[in-house]
Amino acid sequence: MAEMIHPPKPRPGDRIAVLSPSAGLPAIFPGVYEQGLARLREDFELVPVEFPTTRVMGADPRARARDITAAFADPSLTAIIASIGGDDQITVLRHLDDEVIRANPKPFFGFSDNTNLLNHLFGLGVVGYHGGAVMTSLARPGRMHPLTERSLRAALFTSGRFELTPSVEYGDEPHDWADDTLRDTEPRMLPAEGWTWSGAHRTVEGPLWGGCLEILSWLLQAGFVAPPERFDGHVLVLETSEEMPSAEEVFRTLRNMGERGMLERFAAVLVGRAKAWHFDRPHTPEQKAAYRAEQRAAVERAVAAYAPDAVLVFDLDIGHTDPQLILPIGGAALVDAEHRRVSVTY
Structure with a gap:
C-alpha cells in the first residue's frame, strides 16, 4: 500500500x-455561514481566514484553484475547511x-462535492477528512450535535485512534436556510436504530477511500480515480446526497466499479x-425506511457479486445526515465484525 502523509494538526489559536x-x-x-464561523472561533478557538472566492457564487474554477493552492502554500495557515459542497x-x-x-x-475538511478534493489529495498521498463543512456541521441550528462536535474536535486536534459510535438519533430534514427565525431551533431528530452489519464475519484493517457516491461516479467517468490495484485491502466509504439516487442507480454505480476490477479490492x-428527505420529496417515516432498505439491498447485491468476502456496515452517521462523524480518507480504519466496532485513526 502507498505511504500516506498525515498532515500536522492545528492547535487552538x-x-x-x-x-x-x-x-x-x-x-x-x-x-448561516456566519453562524458556522462563530462556532469555529468560539467553540474551537480557531481563526478563520477567508480567500477571494469564499463568498463568491459562480467563481471561475481557475480562481477557486488559485485559492486552494494559496491556502496550502501559506505557512501561517494550519488547516483548511470547506464552507459547503x-x-x-x-x-x-x-x-x-x-x-x-x-x-x-494540511488537513482538509469537507464532504459531498468535496469528495473531489479528498480523492485528489488521496492521489497525492495526503490524508484528508470527510465531513465538517462550515455551513452544515458547524452551523447546525441551535447547537452543534454533540457527536459531531466530539468527532470534529478529535479529527482537528488529535492524531490517535478514534472509535466511532452509533447515534441514538438522526436527522435528515434541515431547516430552510432562508428562514432566519429558525436559526436557534434545533432540527427535527428521529430515533436511530444503530448500525446494520452484513457480509463477511471477520476483522479487517485498511486505509479508507470514498465519499459521496454520486461524486465518485463522476470521478470514475472523468478518469480521475487511481487504478484498481491501488485499493487492495482498503475500506470503501459510501454515502448519498440530498439528490437521493434510486437504488438501481446505486447498484449500477457499484456494478460498474466491479466490472472495472475495483470493487473486489x-x-x-x-x-x-x-x-x-428533501424539500421537494418530503418522505414520510415509512417512505424513508423503504428508501433506505432498497438502497441497502442494492449495495448488498453488488458487493455479493463482486466482493463476497467484504464486511459491510450500514447506517453510519456520515455524510449528508445529522449527526456527522468525520472519516480520514487515506487514514486507517479497523472494522471488527465480531465485536461490531469501527474505529479510525485521525
Whole structure:
C-alpha cells in the first residue's frame, strides 16, 4: 500500500483557511455561514481566514484553484475547511498546483462535492477528512450535535485512534436556510436504530477511500480515480446526497466499479445512513425506511457479486445526515465484525 502523509494538526489559536471550492453559498446565505464561523472561533478557538472566492457564487474554477493552492502554500495557515459542497468541483482539479500541495500538506475538511478534493489529495498521498463543512456541521441550528462536535474536535486536534459510535438519533430534514427565525431551533431528530452489519464475519484493517457516491461516479467517468490495484485491502466509504439516487442507480454505480476490477479490492464497505428527505420529496417515516432498505439491498447485491468476502456496515452517521462523524480518507480504519466496532485513526 502507498505511504500516506498525515498532515500536522492545528492547535487552538491557529489561523485556518475557509474556502468555497464548490458553490459560493456564503454569498447567498451569509447568516448561516456566519453562524458556522462563530462556532469555529468560539467553540474551537480557531481563526478563520477567508480567500477571494469564499463568498463568491459562480467563481471561475481557475480562481477557486488559485485559492486552494494559496491556502496550502501559506505557512501561517494550519488547516483548511470547506464552507459547503456543490456540483462542479471536478472542474477545479486540473487547475491545482500539485507540487505546492504535496510540499505543504494540511488537513482538509469537507464532504459531498468535496469528495473531489479528498480523492485528489488521496492521489497525492495526503490524508484528508470527510465531513465538517462550515455551513452544515458547524452551523447546525441551535447547537452543534454533540457527536459531531466530539468527532470534529478529535479529527482537528488529535492524531490517535478514534472509535466511532452509533447515534441514538438522526436527522435528515434541515431547516430552510432562508428562514432566519429558525436559526436557534434545533432540527427535527428521529430515533436511530444503530448500525446494520452484513457480509463477511471477520476483522479487517485498511486505509479508507470514498465519499459521496454520486461524486465518485463522476470521478470514475472523468478518469480521475487511481487504478484498481491501488485499493487492495482498503475500506470503501459510501454515502448519498440530498439528490437521493434510486437504488438501481446505486447498484449500477457499484456494478460498474466491479466490472472495472475495483470493487473486489475492498476488504470492507462502510455505508452512511441514506438521506431520505428533501424539500421537494418530503418522505414520510415509512417512505424513508423503504428508501433506505432498497438502497441497502442494492449495495448488498453488488458487493455479493463482486466482493463476497467484504464486511459491510450500514447506517453510519456520515455524510449528508445529522449527526456527522468525520472519516480520514487515506487514514486507517479497523472494522471488527465480531465485536461490531469501527474505529479510525485521525
